[in-house]
Amino acid sequence: MKEKILNQLQNFSKGMFVPVLILPIAGLIIAFGNILTNARLAEYLPFLKNEMVYGLGKMLSGSLVSILVNLGIIFCVGLAVGLSKKKKAEAGFTSLLVFLVFLNAMNIFLNLTNKLAPADALRGSGQTMVLGVQVLDMGVFLGIILGAVVAYIHNRFCEKEFDGAFQIYGGSRLVFIILIPITVGLAILLSYVWPSIQYLISSLGGFITSAGNFGLFMYGALERLLIPTGLHHLVYTPFLYSSLGGVAEIGGKVFEGARNIYFAEMADPSIAKLSASVIWDARGLSKMFGLIGACLAMYHTALPQNKNKIKALLIPAAVTSILAGVTEPIEFSFMFIAPILFAIHAVLSGLGMVVLNILGVTAIGPNGFIDFLLYNLPLGIEKTHWPVFILVGIGQFIVYYVIFRFLIVKLKLKTPGRETSGDTKLYTKSDYKEKISKDKKSESSIPVAMVVEGLGGNDNILKVDNCYTRLRVVVKDSSLVNEALLKNETAANGVVIKGENVQVVYGLKVTGVRKSVDEYLGIESN
Template structure:
């Protein structure tokens, strides 16, 4: 039972990447649009104060804000695609149709029962979704419908009929099954959801009331769950649902820390950002802390190994600082020195607490680029971003000192301290050429080539690989027999940083080159057309 539950959570986490990975792109572009309409920035750079640039900024941020206000349908379609076993594009299309059927069914039923509110919907528990007035279910509606659509799709997408009924087979039959299900579900949720929403709001209020303790646990769990790949399930509800706060900005109700943040930074009447934004303050460890950890590992490495690991650590630290991708660093000590990973998680949680205590509302969840775009143009009043830098410097020192002391006192075999064999596979060009000269394959070459055949073989062969997906840094696979995986080959010959096993789910960490790896593996397996 435990393995089944874990497998289900793994599948759900992988499916969440489809909508979740798109949202930061929209967020960054909204921030760029806000730059061109920011009055403080115009005072510093007067040439921005013209109809062309302000019009461009208004158009850019305004058009992308529609994504943040329609997260329900985005998550519904994204989850339907991610959880579908086959015919994924058709599953996404059916997910959109099911969503439309549901909201219109709920609207009509609410109208028949006389519970539709007229006028201002603020505080009524109702809202408009795609122009249709329904109960305000937020992202939860998308999550619920996406899961249901995927389940029905996987069960009936290959159902075929004979004779005159052939036209109603396949995914058309899936939609036929979903129509009455969506109507019944809309009726049931009209009565049930107000109670569910009350429970969710109570939970959110409890979490908010827990204050710094809640922030600490949240920040610590968000890091501790990285080895399982389930950390996205921790932060996503806080960023996009009422668990992360509910606020009225400009006469409109927003739920979730990220949504509230976007609304508040775009509204000049908001003088100080709300506390909910702290749920997205995950950048201290990425931009500062892990850089200190890298320096500690460098200084504690054997003198003869420092030259070899220098380029690797610099690459990993730069990636973490600029883009917020931390796994190459974290996996360099996760398995050889787990105590350091626990310390890392504790420090990450405590950094959020310190930011909250100091009243700092700056964020940098995806590294320094995010930090610049989201905070600096607002000035120091709303975000107090200089405090963020100060806290970051403090945590750089803390990480460095604590990591160095623990590595030396406990003789931890971190990067450069091992006797032989263990190395972090972020190859420099020189290292790759050296391996080729020695007759070894170093995995992804300097020109971007990927030995997909070797990766497939190391995963047990084509017949052993059931599914392949990826996130920011990991190739995520579902295997028939995970015991056939050759970890040494994946690490030493294909450029993998780490291999993580959870039942039949095997995740291979490749870092930022994972998209190229996924594409090559799909082509090798013949999966490209099926996706």
């Protein structure tokens, strides 16, 4: 049972990537629009005073904010697409229909039962307007619930066909037919249940707020500790996109979640100071600074004969962490061979967020230094205190370096570069180029035949998927998976096996690896 639950959580985590990964793009466009309308920058860049440039900036930032106030439908469609196994486009279309049916069904039921709040007294009533329809304020949870339900029904019945006159009612039409009574029933059920859930969510948010820095520390540490399971997305997503991460009224609109509030405040020049709730999105501190100190410590403690090899491994991983915020290549280099370092990393990550909160820093940089510059510089120092973020980061770099170096030497930890048996092979650039030249057909520069062999062969692979950094595979027999082969011959940063679910960490090149594996196996990519 425990394994089944974990598998379902992992599948859900994968599905969440479809809506979640598109939202930072919206944030970047809002940031760019804010740059074009920034009065201070216009003093140094005269072209920003041009009316067309200013108007373009207002359009970009203002139009993208609409995404933030409609997260319900975005998560509904995105999650349905992400969780569906086949006919993803049809699943997305069906989820859109279901979302509209649910809104109107709940509105009508609330009206029939005299539970509909007056339109001019929505604030504090627990109700809101969604796509022009007044319903209970479920925020992003409405999209998550409906998206998951649609995906479940779609996966079960999307290929069910009928003969004769009923043929037209098969496939995706049957899915929608089945979902109509389910959706109406959910609207009625949640009309009674959701107010209690609203109270619990509010209480949880209040508890976390009352826990202050301890709650923030637990959040930061747990978000890192769950990296091996791939479930860390389930920790930060509710805080970024739901009321757990704060609620704020900006420009007459109510925004929920740390990232939504931040983006909305970016687009509103009248905001004098950013909300403290954005601290939940300050996860980039250890990515840009702390782990780089860990890399330097591992390099300095490597055996002399392995210095060049470890440099070839750590430099690309460090650059990826700094610029793109992808930390797994570094974390997987010591996670399993020196778990005490990973525990220390989680603790320091949580403490770093606490320090930022104490100092009143509201700068964010969840996806690396590029995001950090685009998000924070246009807002100025007074709103974000971004220079303090950098100073804290430098301090964290030093702390990581000192603690990691001390523990590696004191405990004789076999971190990369300290192996004497040769079991863990680290490639130089020339080794790597020679290795990938043997498989020119692979678009990902990874020997795809080795990937398949490492996963137990063609017949052992049941399903191939991927997230932002990991190749996620369902296999028949996990005992056939060759971790050493995947790491040494395919440049995998790590391998995680949970029952029939196998996750192979390739970093940002994972999309190319996934495509190559699909082509090698002769299956159609989703």
